[in-house]
Amino acid sequence: MGIQERKEREKAHMRQMILETALAIFQAEGFDKVSVRAIADRIEYSPATLYLYFKNKDDIFYALHEEGFRRFIEYQRRADVLDDPAQRLKKMGQDYLNFAVENPEYYDLMFIMAAPMREVSQEWSCGKEAFENLVKGVQDCLESGQILSGNVHTVSLGIWAFVHGLASLLLRGRLQIIPEEQREKAIEAALEYLDALLTHRPGR
């Protein structure tokens, strides 16, 4: 009686099909062009069919945002190759920005857009998990004793805000006040100040 399982496979496959198509349109033509009908057209189903697999359009974006976090976690793991906690943390910051630049649509969904969050009922577990990974990195720095004073969560929040600030200003076109050719350099230079958040002694 493997028929039940086959159906579940098919259901999962259909969901993935929808998500892949939605993402493809998002990447190729932008958020505004991601319509239920456009997705339905591409997968050669009726628009109404999508509602058998997702509650509504926001739910599709929520699922995409989850997929984004799965990829993001891999970026976070890249720092694990480094032994020195401080260097590891710095690489986490760099890779955060790398993720944003290399996956701008996912980043938008995960950290900027309103749509996916409307589907977050209780806890934003995706975000929480990713943040805890950062906290862990900061914790390691604290325990290794090389640097840093202050509350671990506060420092983590500061680091997140800093790199997210750079990423979101860039992705949402607010860094056009910097000439195109200098922009990347400027961001890299600013990122150097990540150290500052770690070496700083608050409340002086």
Next chain:
Amino acid sequence: MGIQERKEREKAHMRQMILETALAIFQAEGFDKVSVRAIADRIEYSPATLYLYFKNKDDIFYALHEEGFRRFIEYQRRADVLDDPAQRLKKMGQDYLNFAVENPEYYDLMFIMAAPMREVSQEWSCGKEAFENLVKGVQDCLESGQILSGNVHTVSLGIWAFVHGLASLLLRGRLQIIPEEQREKAIEAALEYLDALLTHRPGR
């Protein structure tokens, strides 16, 4: 022949009427509810009339975003009462966040939403002006010699990214990983690390 001037007054008045209404809906019911028809209904004109005063809907948001910057500049000026450059800069950061919290819709338009930027043809003069005010604040700190090394524009970008990161994470619901009652405190605590960006010596 004051008739021409009266017409211009009326035209300006109509524009303002539209903008005020758009903002009112935005503040009361959110971005999604700001429709051309909803605005037209409230001011008791036909939807088509709006297109005699604005090129399109994005153009309305662009005008709103400009108004936001006018109010923002006033927040920036609040720091002028302080004489010490470092304290002045810190207050600028605090007031930046105050603006975001007290005018979340304006902030969204100015620094997060995509819509207004689609109407920016060449130069984003609003943003440039506001940023230059920040640069000036950083410059003063450098010249007073109390603190800081490194490139003025780089530090300014870092400061902006930092405070914008906090503001945008908050406004877009990404800080719900922090319990409601601790959230404000956490942001305040993180903001203390603004100092870090100033006292830091890069490239060590």
Next chain:
DNA sequence: TTCATAAAATTAACATTGTTCAGTAACGGA
């Protein structure tokens, strides 16, 4: 195979949306 039931997919509709264009009403100067 045949039939009833359950599941999957579609059709067609609804209420919105932004935007345009042909027409109408109001106004200003002659």
Next chain:
DNA sequence: TCCGTTACTGAACAATGTTAATTTTATGAA
């Protein structure tokens, strides 16, 4: 009063998200 310009509107268009009723398809039993 007439005429031209300006201001405005009505109606339409194409596109959107979403739902209810209906049809098609697959399934397991007789």
